[in-house]
Amino acid sequence: MPATELLTLKNKKVLVVSHRGADVDALASAGIVHLLLMDRNYVEIAIPEHLNNSAKRLAETMEIAYTMQPKFSDFDVLVIVDLNSYNMLGPFAEAVEKFKGKIFLFDHHSASEDVIAKEENSLIVEDAASTTEVLWCFLAEHAPKKLDERIALLTACGLIADTAHFSFASRNTFRVMAEALKKTDKTFSEIIEMFSVERELSERIALLKAAQRTRIFRVNKALIVLSEIGAFESQSAAALLHLGADVAFVGTIEGHSVRVSGRAKFSFAQGYELDLAKDVFHKLSDFFEGEGGGHITAAAFTGRANSVEEILQKCLELLVAKMKEKEPEMAIKEYKEK
Ligand SMILES: [Mn+2]
Structure with a gap:
């Protein structure tokens, strides 16, 4: 030992x-x-x-x-x-x-x-x-x-x-x-x-804004959402899972420094043999300056980029690539506001 x-x-x-x-x-x-x-x-x-x-x-x-x-x-x-x-x-x-x-x-x-x-x-x-x-x-x-x-x-x-x-x-x-x-x-x-705290107003506003700004993708039976927010990105990603997403990626940017947080439902991760840290967040450093890590269903990336959007897009791409190992035929549909 x-x-x-x-x-x-x-x-x-x-x-x-x-x-x-x-x-x-x-x-x-x-x-x-x-x-x-x-x-x-x-x-x-x-x-x-x-x-x-x-x-x-x-x-x-x-x-x-x-x-x-x-x-x-x-x-x-x-x-x-x-x-x-x-x-x-x-x-x-x-x-x-x-x-x-x-x-x-x-x-x-x-x-x-x-x-x-x-x-x-x-x-x-x-x-x-x-x-x-x-x-x-x-x-x-x-x-x-x-x-x-x-x-x-x-x-x-x-x-x-x-x-x-x-x-x-x-x-x-x-x-x-x-x-x-x-x-x-x-x-x-x-x-x-012993460790519970009242959630601050700023956090609750951030979570609601994250929900408001969501881009929603349907990939076969799964719902994957992307969102951008000023702070509280990990809490927002967790909240989006509670709202019904299977996977959520939420990013924040200050100047050029970027943080992106991801959460996946356990059943989803199991179904696709997905490890959010290994299959998505570790790989982000091949494309962007910075480093990612975490767990099977919760992971994060910190680094530098010109926009959060490009990193969120890459998260989606890497995730879909992993899903394709199980289901090669994939239809991706974005739900846009009418
Ligand atoms: Mn821990």
């Missing part, structure tokens, strides 16, 4: 790093590693650029401290959680690439071509629902005594958030959740309360 050396660390200065735009799973995973190592080491958590509001709320309720400007040279060891590509490290990428000490990595995203940590120090479980699930199973096997109430709560938070309240969950996810719940007195709704 890789990465077990992590459990032997003693008298080290350890920096735990997660991805930019850290979400609940990212922050909870960093919190778990902090709790795990803090008895015998000096541990800090660092987040590049920003955290989402739910992650900020969790940091407050669980009193998890973090910095956004770490001095990498002060540390002996890095532990990277909930990412496996340099792109997701944003402004930290260079410092991690140059880091001389040992690097451990725990993740559940589709593996990228980047090698941030040596194989023996990295544990990537692509079919795990969250990085907290990966960490829980790792500890259950190698250090079960460490599984206390705080680690259980953080594990549950990461699981609930990354599965969108168990919409995408395996049998193992429910098993881990049941084990974690046993270690706490909290109810399910009390755990949700």
Whole structure:
């Protein structure tokens, strides 16, 4: 089993790093590693650029401290959680690439071509629902005594958030959740309360605008939608799936820097053996400056381009190419306003 050396660390200065735009799973995973190592080491958590509001709320309720400007040279060891590509490290990428000490990595995203940590120090479980699930199973096997109430709560938070309240969950996810719940007195709704935030007006407006600006394509029986928005592209893509799309690509542009987020229904991904990260988002960097990654049903791209439209169009093209592997005869129809 890789990465077990992590459990032997003693008298080290350890920096735990997660991805930019850290979400609940990212922050909870960093919190778990902090709790795990803090008895015998000096541990800090660092987040590049920003955290989402739910992650900020969790940091407050669980009193998890973090910095956004770490001095990498002060540390002996890095532990990277909930990412496996340099792109997701944003402004930290260079410092991690140059880091001389040992690097451990725990993740559940589709593996990228980047090698941030040596194989023996990295544990990537692509079919795990969250990085907290990966960490829980790792500890259950190698250090079960460490599984206390705080680690259980953080594990549950990461699981609930990354599965969108168990919409995408395996049998193992429910098993881990049941084990974690046993270690706490909290109810399910009390755990949700630990990281829930009111959605801001700006986000709700963005979601409605994304729906308003949608281009709708019918490809055989599937509905694929493209939309452009000022912000909240991943939330918008998820919202468009709730409205009825099988796949949604939503992009945003500021100057020339572009972000595109994609979401696919699980049943659709299964039907076409689609991995949104591998079949669409990794490939975007062959055509545009930037990098993409993510999961089977949720992925994103950040890069540079002259317009969002050209990237959205390419997403559609790559998706249709993948669909054609199953159904070579494809009719694509765009629904236009009359
Ligand atoms: Mn995650």
